Amino acid sequence: MTRTAVIAGVGPGLGASIARKFVAEGCAVGLFARSAAFIEELADELNENGEALAVQTDITDAEQVAAGFAEVREAFGAVDVLVNHASGGAWKGLLDLSDEEFEQALAVGPQGSFHCSQEAVSDMLDNDGGTVIFTGATSSVRGNESALAFSAGKFAVRGMAESMARDLGPQGIHVAHVIIDGGIRPPDRDIENPDDYLDPDAIATNYWQLVEQDESAWTLEFDLRPHTETF
Numbered sequence: 001m002t003r004t005a006v007i008a009g010v011g012p013g014l015g016a017s018i019a020r021k022f023v024a025e026g027c028a029v030g031l032f033a034r035s036a037a038f039i040e041e042l043a044d045e046l047n048e049n050g051e052a053l054a055v056q057t058d059i060t061d062a063e064q065v066a067a068g069f070a071e072v073r074e075a076f077g078a079v080d081v082l083v084n085h086a087s088g089g090a091w092k093g094l095l096d097l098s099d100e101e102f103e104q105a106l107a108v109g110p111q112g113s114f115h116c117s118q119e120a121v122s123d124m125l126d127n128d129g130g131t132v133i134f135t136g137a138t139s140s141v142r143g144n145e146s147a148l149a150f151s152a153g154k155f156a157v158r159g160m161a162e163s164m165a166r167d168l169g170p171q172g173i174h175v176a177h178v179i180i181d182g183g184i185r186p187p188d189r190d191i192e193n194p195d196d197y198l199d200p201d202a203i204a205t206n207y208w209q210l211v212e213q214d215e216s217a218w219t220l221e222f223d224l225r226p227h228t229e230t231f
């Protein structure tokens with residue numbers, strides 16, 4: 001079965017790996033990012049053997065998100081997979097953080113995910129269900145030093161995922177929250193100890209396995225460490 005997926009927040013690291021994996025598995029993929037340059041280049045690459053569409057979208061803006069989903073639907077049909085991958089946050093503590101920096105972290109992470117989820121879930125409820133995946137982090141279960149805004153955003157995203165799972169699981173929509181605990185190997189860069197980093201392609205394979213799982217009323221959480229453990 002051909003699926004239509006939207007990946008919100010695509011950059012040259014894990015977002016690109018997820019896009020490549022999904023296209024390799026036969027998905028038509030909409031690539032959302034605030035900047036067009038990278039996703040247009042990635043879409044050209046993916047279109048050599050599959051279907052991908054670059055959609056420059058600021059997910060903090062509900063109207064832009066609605067327009068982006070309309071483009072994807074026109075090209076590929078209704079959306080049945082969504083990856084909420086975007087996040088943001090200044091790496092500062094309480095007294096160094098400005099209102100604007102705090103608000104931006106919440107706008108990109110939880111609010112952006114809210115906008116994208118409303119659009120995608122509307123399609124899923126009208127059709128045969130689907131999958132929503134949230135990219136989490138260690139900061140979604142314990143706050144990190146000098147990362148107040150990022151931690152607040154990730155805690156909020158985890159709460160959204162758990163609430164959506166309970167609401168939508170009985171309606172045939174599988175909601176998953178992935179906790180990535182560790183650094184992801186950076187692309188196109190020589191690093192001294194590669195085993196200390198998570199492989200973005202391996203994480204992307206885990207994301208695809210979540211898409212293929214049966215729908216669940218509960219959030220399925222993966223705790224991904226350099227030596228991968230799951231629970």
